[in-house]
Amino acid sequence: MTSTDLSRRAFTFSLAATPAAAAAASLATTLSPTASAKVGGASVLATPLAQIKIGRFEVTFLTDGYTDMPFGYFTGRTPEQVQQAAADIFAARKSGIRISFNQYLVNDGERLILVDSGPAGKIGQTGKLPGALQNIGVKPEAIDAVILTHMHFDHISGLVAGGRANFPNAEVYADRRDVKYFTDPAKRAAAPDFLKSSFDASSEVLRHYPKLQQTDGERQITRGISIVDLTGHTPGHIGVRIEDGGESLLLVSDMLFHPSVHPSAADVGFVFEQDPAAALTMRQRFFPRAAEEKALIAATHMPFPGLGRIVPDNGKLRWLTAEWAHQS
Numbered sequence: 001m002t003s004t005d006l007s008r009r010a011f012t013f014s015l016a017a018t019p020a021a022a023a024a025a026s027l028a029t030t031l032s033p034t035a036s037a038k039v040g041g042a043s044v045l046a047t048p049l050a051q052i053k054i055g056r057f058e059v060t061f062l063t064d065g066y067t068d069m070p071f072g073y074f075t076g077r078t079p080e081q082v083q084q085a086a087a088d089i090f091a092a093r094k095s096g097i098r099i100s101f102n103q104y105l106v107n108d109g110e111r112l113i114l115v116d117s118g119p120a121g122k123i124g125q126t127g128k129l130p131g132a133l134q135n136i137g138v139k140p141e142a143i144d145a146v147i148l149t150h151m152h153f154d155h156i157s158g159l160v161a162g163g164r165a166n167f168p169n170a171e172v173y174a175d176r177r178d179v180k181y182f183t184d185p186a187k188r189a190a191a192p193d194f195l196k197s198s199f200d201a202s203s204e205v206l207r208h209y210p211k212l213q214q215t216d217g218e219r220q221i222t223r224g225i226s227i228v229d230l231t232g233h234t235p236g237h238i239g240v241r242i243e244d245g246g247e248s249l250l251l252v253s254d255m256l257f258h259p260s261v262h263p264s265a266a267d268v269g270f271v272f273e274q275d276p277a278a279a280l281t282m283r284q285r286f287f288p289r290a291a292e293e294k295a296l297i298a299a300t301h302m303p304f305p306g307l308g309r310i311v312p313d314n315g316k317l318r319w320l321t322a323e324w325a326h327q328s
Ligand SMILES: [Zn+2]
Pocket: 152, 154, 155, 254, 300, 301
């Protein structure tokens, strides 16, 4: 039996021991058959959209889906240690650690800017971004720009659908170092098999978006939206800072993978990292700095919507989920 099972049982047991809880439980039993039939439109409409305001910007959190990463895909620890770290926060599944693929839609009042586009069905339960956009009434043609945080397939594959550019009116931005790396046939030949899909997806993107703008270092994309250099995970791994009216949000992509290991253990990495030493250095630099600045950050693979802060906790660092519902 896992510790999760044990605590769940203990909790259920103590609930049933109090008369009020027993009454609530029996009410739930009475209501559940018809209540579940009635849950439909109304409850969906009442659910808050994962959306926050940063000054004049409206940032909507979307997700292409999720997958379970085997414990052994995390580096710097044994699979058993990673499993235990996940179990400690009730996140150990038989199939590993469930990670999300989050995207961000930024509305500056004039333009719609999408950050990353998801794996689009190439891994796990993904391919949900088009439906997520449709749900909020955004047509692919309405996207004015897409900023790619790096050229791994799980961030760029949604740009192409059915052999066509999925966002035909979008200007696409990616760091020059990543474009160079992921379109280099020699680098592809030398890469392990599981990385080759990122090379192939990069070529696809370049073919369908020949005007893709290659950026160099830190720069502003449009007023209040700028690129932050977070090289390490890939040569051109970047973050996106959204800043207005004294508020800011930093979209940090693959700086943190999951709260079971990050930010508490900067030395835990991931097999997909191009340069593990550079990725480690960047995490060691970024985690304490983000904590010091109390920066509001959002990370692609953290549990949806991936919004939170890095905070000090007894000499270590901890992930603290930020409120997002009812913030607008
Ligand atoms: Zn990623």
